[in-house]
Amino acid sequence: MSSPRQSSIGVGIVGLSARRGWASLAHLPALQRLQGFELRALSASSAESARQAAAKYGVAQSFGTADELAAAEEVDLVVVTVKVPNHREIIQSALAAGKMVLSEWPLGNGPAEAEELAATAAGRGLHTFTGLQARSAPTVRYLRDLVADGYVGEVISTSLVASGGGWGTEFPAGGAYLLDRANGATMLTIPFGHTTDGLTMVLGDIEQVTAVTATRHREVKDPQSGRVYRPNVADQVVFGGVLSSGAVASVHYRGGVSRGTNFHWEINGTDGDLVITGDTGHLQMGEFSIDGAHGSAAELSRLTVPERYFDPALHDVRGTPAYNVGAAYAQIQRDLADGTSEVPDFAHAARHQRLLDRIERAAEHA
Known part of the structure; x- marks a missing residue:
């Protein structure tokens, strides 16, 4: 019998802290439920922080730097x-060590960094993966198949309006870096970026681009300290375009949350309509419902996502951020075993960051 080390993928997480964070909220519970992965190491902001996290989570090795982990x-x-500004250095170190890399989205701080990382990985022939986990969501995968199977006929148009959650009148603790465009972590790159990637998975690539952006929340308060910040990131993103199929698309993201609609996506075709609703604009981690009608049906009715779209190993984390991340890990395992590439790689991430850059540039010249 092979040892666990031979049969499992050894994982090292850069940024797994003993304090609450995305890695502990999503990656850790996902890995704990999946066969074929073994969390063997972590690194944090210091050697002591790493030791504390390793003790808390039962991880064998801890490192004070990402270089040591790699x-x-x-x-x-x-x-x-x-955080995004640190991605490039850490990923380059891991690639130089000949390791596979899964990077959270956005891959780089802007398209140039993303393209550099994609080129380095390609030059070394290494497997890479990007955390665009909306593609792993059962709802999004089911939508893709409904459209591909002709549920709405030919897609004529699609429209989406959503709230960013953040980028409103207040921001969460530790979230000041989200208010500075130079850090690459904005409403455009995060919720808008995740959601438009899911949209293109369902409906095809975006070819023509028009856009308007604006910063309407000119002063934003830290709810804990009361300090006031003046952000330079857009909290209004309005995108219009044409998909590769010829269908017309429109997307409007608003900062903060709405008392009305926080996520409403329609797909309208020659023979039917689909309406996707939810309470958050983060398609990569929210819970969403699908209503549809086609053919002679005059009214929408609820469509239940079939069980075959769900992974039984992740049953007890349905409805949490860990589910879609876990589904992506499970697909990574299948991609490595079967030679497929369902999970977006760095080349895909670079293309998507170029699209977001096109949208920003279109807005600047509008």
Whole structure:
């Protein structure tokens, strides 16, 4: 019988802290429920922070730097869950060590960094993965298949309006970096970026682009300290375009939350309509419902996502951020075993960051 080390993918997470964070909220519970992965190492902001996290989560090895983690022989897959400005250096270190990398989205701080990382990975022939986990969501996968199977006929248009959650009148603790465009973590790159990637998975690539952006919340308060910030990131993103199929698309993201609609997506075709609703504009981690009608049906009715779209191993984390992340990990395992590429790689991430850059540039010249 092979040892666990031979049969499992050894994972090292950069940014898994003993304090609450995305890695502990989503990656850790996902890995704990999946066969074929073994969390063997972590690194944090310091050696002591890493030791505390390792003790809390029962991880064998802890490192004070990402370089040390990447060099560890036991680590096969380096998972990068730190803030965007730190991605490039950490990912380059992991690639130089010959390791597979799963990076949270956005891959780089702007398209140039993303393209550099994609080129480095391609030049070394390494497997890479990007955390665009809306593509792993059962709802999004079911929508893709409904459209592909002709539920709405030919898609004529699609329209989406959503709230960013953040980028409103207040921001969460530790979220000041989200208010500075230079950090690459904005409403455009995060909820808008995740959702438009899901949209293109369902409906095809975006070809023509028009856009308007604006910063309407000119002063934003830290709810804990009361300090006032003046953001330079857009809290209004209005995108219009044409998909590769010829269908017309419109998307409007608003900062903060709405007392009315926080997510409403329609797909309208020659023979039917689909309406997707939810309470958050983050398609990558929210819970969404689908209503549809086609053929002679005059009214929408609820469509239940079939059980075959769900992973039984992740049953007890349905409805949490860990589910879609876990589904992406499970697909990574299948991609490696079968030679497929369902999980977006760095090349895909670079293309998507170029699209977001096109939207920003279109808005600047509107």
